[in-house]
Amino acid sequence: MSAASTFPSIPTAVIGASGYSGEVLMRLLIGHPAADVVCVTSRQHAGKPIDEIFPRFCGASKVSGLNFSDATVDAVVSARATCAFLALPHGVAAEFAEPLVAQGIRVIDLSADFRLRDPAVYEDFYGHVHPAPELLAQAVYGLPEWRSAEIRSAQLVASPGCYPTSILLPLLPLLKARLVDPESIAVSSMSGASGAGKKADTALLFAEVNESLRAYGAPKHRHLSEIEQELSFAAALPVRISFVPHLLPVTAGIASTIFCEPSTGVSMDRLADEVNHVLRDAYSQAPFVRLRGLGGFPDTKHVVGTNFIDIGWVLDNRTGRLILMSAEDNLGKGAASQAVQSYNLMHALPETTGLMNF
Amino acid sequence: MSAASTFPSIPTAVIGASGYSGEVLMRLLIGHPAADVVCVTSRQHAGKPIDEIFPRFCGASKVSGLNFSDATVDAVVSARATCAFLALPHGVAAEFAEPLVAQGIRVIDLSADFRLRDPAVYEDFYGHVHPAPELLAQAVYGLPEWRSAEIRSAQLVASPGCYPTSILLPLLPLLKARLVDPESIAVSSMSGASGAGKKADTALLFAEVNESLRAYGAPKHRHLSEIEQELSFAAALPVRISFVPHLLPVTAGIASTIFCEPSTGVSMDRLADEVNHVLRDAYSQAPFVRLRGLGGFPDTKHVVGTNFIDIGWVLDNRTGRLILMSAEDNLGKGAASQAVQSYNLMHALPETTGLMNF
């Protein structure tokens, strides 16, 4: 006989569940042994049964008979949720975060609204004044591998963006260890179409995205702001990188390829050794970071549907560069499952609860 | 606090784990609370770590440190497995089934070797003499919605084929109720490329299957033999149907569209009522059959990765036909997860154990 653990029951709300991140979040909460889904909101679908809008969830007892609520703070409060996920567009999320936090409800925000410490950077990258700058000080950037202690006690977690997660996890340990020259970093990322959201936009139609490979958004994609903020913290000096995202015909997945050079004085031989040590040390206790090692080429197909990020690297001795490669599910470790990882930490659950999917 | 159940620990073997069904089976057993995976064989990968061949399974404690064994009966026996899944090609499976059954090990065979009662039909459709006809009498056709009692006590379960499952579940209740004319049935099925197996065949290359829609295998696909066998049992008379499978550019999923006519004397109005009643009665206790009802169009994207089959139908009053439509995962309800459903029944576990994925 194998004895299973017992779990608390956490009254949980999902605000804005009709997009792609919201759907994956719902799927994870349905399978999460501690999540009691008490409120699911959607302006568009208010009043309709959840399993009518998401036929995939038919038969899930946790949402059976549950209807979408209108997206209001009252709906969350009256459902007695103690924790709310926000899967809302930038700008809209802050409107909910403020009153929810004020009511003592813990908030995990999947939007960009609380990821940046400096409201001026937000304004620069997002094109409008920050909607709730007074909350920025208490918001925790929800990268569990780097801020688990702060996340555990946070009232407001700003869950990282999809591209940032795929770039930060390989680079942060190396910048912190001063192995890599912060001025040398150039990143090419490739994302599946779900990353663009569930928008009625002809540019995202199947017949447009299929059989198409294209860059977009360079040189100043919005995600650069949080990537550089976190890299700068790690390097303890301002870091600027080049970043080119690409849109590709897969539903889910992000692969990032990162070119960088060793810091002055670090030889390629030393780099080879230390990259290995530094990454292994950094993630020895991180259940969702899988190091493929030198010569390991991560493939998104091995991580889609999971909370894993796979990281490999090669040394380009001919040019003196280190090339890091990562693969994650943009809706998983890049969004919904990473948010659940924070949720686990915030509720003193094992970090892997409900997330060990393969 | 929600209390979780406790489960027995079943020493379980997977023979032939390197194909697509084998991989999904491994994924399900990794997440199955009662399965103790004691032996995983692969001729091709013998001696190699499972998570090296399947990078997706890195981090799964249940297979961590486990290597592929060579595909031998001894490997299974010496690992003390009490139940073995066979994910082997037709013809090869029987070679393992015989000695395993003789050793008292319960066998769930995903191949076609034991699906047909009549070895002459096997020879007709598979082109060679049946390799173990003496076992046919005890083999149970493992469609849990129709033979759960026999499966519970079976020593040898022949898990159904992917196309058959998608065609039988909609049709069996209607034929049994004599609502549908057995001579009127024509089926067009569409399958993802994983259905063709992991074979080094240029016809299955990405650049061949992508952007391609094509029929194949008509008019006498091998799966017809088991489809007609089971339809004939239900109708209590010999049934012959037309069946055209198509290969389509998705990885997984089968959609079947079934044209049929009411039995003589059954009006379209009566048919409309009775199809609904008969199907709902037939599957009221079946957790994995989701009836989408009249006007419901099942979509494989809502079932891929699960053990569900979704069934909808329309009445074509203009021509006097009933059109049934089903969607399933060819590797799930059409193969691996259906086999696990039998495994649950055989071990007196709740039928849904390890299978309520959404």
Next chain:
Amino acid sequence: MSAASTFPSIPTAVIGASGYSGEVLMRLLIGHPAADVVCVTSRQHAGKPIDEIFPRFCGASKVSGLNFSDATVDAVVSARATCAFLALPHGVAAEFAEPLVAQGIRVIDLSADFRLRDPAVYEDFYGHVHPAPELLAQAVYGLPEWRSAEIRSAQLVASPGCYPTSILLPLLPLLKARLVDPESIAVSSMSGASGAGKKADTALLFAEVNESLRAYGAPKHRHLSEIEQELSFAAALPVRISFVPHLLPVTAGIASTIFCEPSTGVSMDRLADEVNHVLRDAYSQAPFVRLRGLGGFPDTKHVVGTNFIDIGWVLDNRTGRLILMSAEDNLGKGAASQAVQSYNLMHALPETTGLMNF
């Protein structure tokens, strides 16, 4: 030295060029030796260079410097076009067809507006009163393999729908020859996503259509109206068929699988012979119908980008059915290139002019 032919120069307009059929039509006219593209309209893109909206056409001298006009009859008249293609939605096309025809401009309409002889059938299937019933008498259903003489002299050609073309070409000769029982026909068609048009509809997003197989539109898809009209003409009696279209993750292509039974008194042996003879006779002079013969399985990948339709068939002796299979490009033989085939006939050009792409 190979001497090339000389061609007339036909001032040609394309009305509504921004959709998928319009784009393929533009591509064909750019390569057509007789087409002088004098006017290209688009409400949405009026005033913009054609090669800015369609980057694919950059470098095509025929459209270089040409801007989209607003979609007005005056634009067509003042450009002195003598022939206009209408690539407009149903209902809108008729608004243009009437004044253009009145001005003596020959019209090839890719919409459904003039395909049906009976305005009552139009109203039944399209849900609104026919916008220009007085033109129906003179409109010619533009299936060149069956109405070339009428097309040659037509003022108004109603180019057939994509599904209808794929179903009519295999069936018409057999119904005309009374080989096939008109009551026995059931069709399963599979179409690429471009068939749904370039609409800002979340159901058509890449992340929705990809990895999805699904039926839709049954039992009374709009295209049934023209399919049954033409089948009835051929059979000289009213024909009703069952038809289930499916939406699949390819950009372009339609595959149709047609189940039918021989007419009373026609044995399977005789059917085998006569299907072959009748189809070969019917299409011996048809350059774009490629008969793959008995046992030939057409694949859309061999016809996408061309004006060909490939047709194969099998005899299902076990059930007494004939199964016909066809493959075409839904935007090619199912729309734009078939319209150009009519254009060639209308201008006394070789039928294959500008269309022998492989």
Next chain:
Amino acid sequence: MSAASTFPSIPTAVIGASGYSGEVLMRLLIGHPAADVVCVTSRQHAGKPIDEIFPRFCGASKVSGLNFSDATVDAVVSARATCAFLALPHGVAAEFAEPLVAQGIRVIDLSADFRLRDPAVYEDFYGHVHPAPELLAQAVYGLPEWRSAEIRSAQLVASPGCYPTSILLPLLPLLKARLVDPESIAVSSMSGASGAGKKADTALLFAEVNESLRAYGAPKHRHLSEIEQELSFAAALPVRISFVPHLLPVTAGIASTIFCEPSTGVSMDRLADEVNHVLRDAYSQAPFVRLRGLGGFPDTKHVVGTNFIDIGWVLDNRTGRLILMSAEDNLGKGAASQAVQSYNLMHALPETTGLMNF
């Protein structure tokens, strides 16, 4: 009346026509007004009709009745071909090139055998001794935008690789003009699956490549050898670059994203101006290079099926980098159509003959 040109008739052979490049080459020659296809070889398909193996070519009078020959030099000679395309694997091509050149037949080789001037570099990158080093001196690297004069008179053209074309065309003018620091170049390229060839390899199956994004081949992909050779010629000094190719789920297309820095002393402002001028000057007479300009993001879907390469760029002022992006068809400008472009030059035809497809 538009008068069409007359063309010579060039007896042309295709050696090794059964792969993906061979198939596109056949398609182009079928539509090429001067190509008389007298010999098509394939070891695998010798004796079979071409349009049986390539159903797409059914109805093409140029190959109607033509069978594959066995792949021998005699077959080419006895067919009186004066020009032969080699679409063979590396190493095998040289075996044919030598005797054909000796017989006075002009050769356009699509393999890598004659792309490198230095046999030692060939051995380093391809892992075996060069099979015909004595021919290297006369072989011309067939990049028509840079070597048209040499190609015109060449006896042996080594047509460039797919990745190299996509990287060289954007970079060569900038290196030649000394605008870009040769030590600063890092390239991320993305290729469709046809680039891996028509090989019976399970890693290339649809179910493996679909829904997968992955890097491979870094840091020393074979194509680096010719890329660096040509970049070094342009820069007049040895150039080494970092290069990471990725395999993506499209059939055809390559997108390359190139990071580089201005040469010492070149300001970002000056760079902005000069990149534009230098690229426009370099390609003002190049019909197949389409400059999308600053802020232009090329998309493979606009070039697949054509001989165009689209090039755009952005200036990353924040990091001081220039980012160039290109898109081409890996089987077109990256292989078969570029070879035909050389063929046109070699035969004093307009460079665009048979290649102005959109």
